[in-house]
Amino acid sequence: MENEPRGVAPGVTAAGEAASPPNLVALVHRSVTAMIRRRQLRGGHSIVEAKLAAQLGVSRTPLREGLQRLEGEGLVVKGGGRSFVVRHVDLGEYLQSLKVREILEPEAAEAACGHIPVAEIAAVRREIAGLQVSATALHTDAHWQSDDALHELFARNSGNDVLAQMIRRLRVTTRLFEIARLQDRVAPDLREHAQILDALAGGDGKAARKAVQAHLRSLQRFALATVR
Amino acid sequence: MENEPRGVAPGVTAAGEAASPPNLVALVHRSVTAMIRRRQLRGGHSIVEAKLAAQLGVSRTPLREGLQRLEGEGLVVKGGGRSFVVRHVDLGEYLQSLKVREILEPEAAEAACGHIPVAEIAAVRREIAGLQVSATALHTDAHWQSDDALHELFARNSGNDVLAQMIRRLRVTTRLFEIARLQDRVAPDLREHAQILDALAGGDGKAARKAVQAHLRSLQRFALATVR
């Protein structure tokens, strides 16, 4: 292969991460994850290895290894035939995932109450506030990001890393669906996220639990009403 | 490479599964999973690719792909350095996992109540009954297997595949620890499993929930009391 600058599709590499050894499978993993989140790779799309490898500037070997790892994580599947397919989450699975989140996340929120550094809460507040201003162009991207930040806030501080990991995993699935199918969740999320933050900041465990549960139920209703 | 009969380490391949295309990465995945469960690969043990590849009769390429997939699933990790390491679950993580299972599994058991085919319940009953007889040699192996069967029973029939998948995943972690650290759980498990089965068979959702919760709490107590 011509040893190109190994550029990666524009704007795909993750930030930070001083990779002393370039480690191409990690690069593939990050890049493909990002591409899926940006809908550059749609759910159900079947991946041709040579093409994607060329696009990322790597050979098929690290590409395949990265994809296998993503399959283990559930982002892609080897669908029936022989090629990798970006996992497609349908409404049924989305709702099931939300049900499980409805079991786990209120628990995490309650556990986290009173254990979250105020600085972190403030940071998430700022992120949400900044959202009101920006135009709709990058809006959704930033919105999803603040969504991540909020849920990560109480997951990480729940005191149970395993619980946090499960929540993250479930959110991969739900995000996959939301990216593909839901459009205007910004306004309701803004309101509900604010309520959750208030409860977390106030250290009121019961209120936090309620707020998170209400949020997740709202998502279910929204999906049922929105998706054709 | 000498194209050997591709024998695989004795007794390592999973049963059934007529693999029309040999599919070596699936073979690796199954084999390594089995080897970990049998403690042929201990937690914390670092894997040398060439050695394991030779042992399984494959080249390093499918071996690495299989390992990457296992890393995505959380069975192995690329520990700091550069080689794969069988994940080591410590007491803390084990207890955290049990806590999460204590949230999820009672829910699944209750949901499954009344939806489990009687034949399946009977099959698990038989499996447990057969356990009483066999000697301690294969005892533990068979014990773990019946444990899988019981928990799988209500997970699969809970009506929520995502929930079932989460439970399976958590059980990978807890099993990893139990294999390494716990010895004589047979007697208490036998009793508690029977109680769960009775509740499931009776269709009593509340009782099933209670029985599963009691079982998981018993495991926590047992671990705290047993592990030095």
Added chain:
DNA sequence: TGCGTTCATTTTGCATACAATACGGGCCGG
């Protein structure tokens, strides 16, 4: 036209080759 069949092309599965890096052990200087 409709349908099976053959052949060219694409695409994957796997093995191997090779370069880069980490590791360990001995050697030398102190």
Added chain:
DNA sequence: CCGGCCCGTATTGTATGCAAAATGAACGCA
């Protein structure tokens, strides 16, 4: 006796080559 350096070896990271399987298109035959 100890610490640091150097070099041979073990091991991993990546690319490439090639064979088998799938795909699909052209073609002939009914």
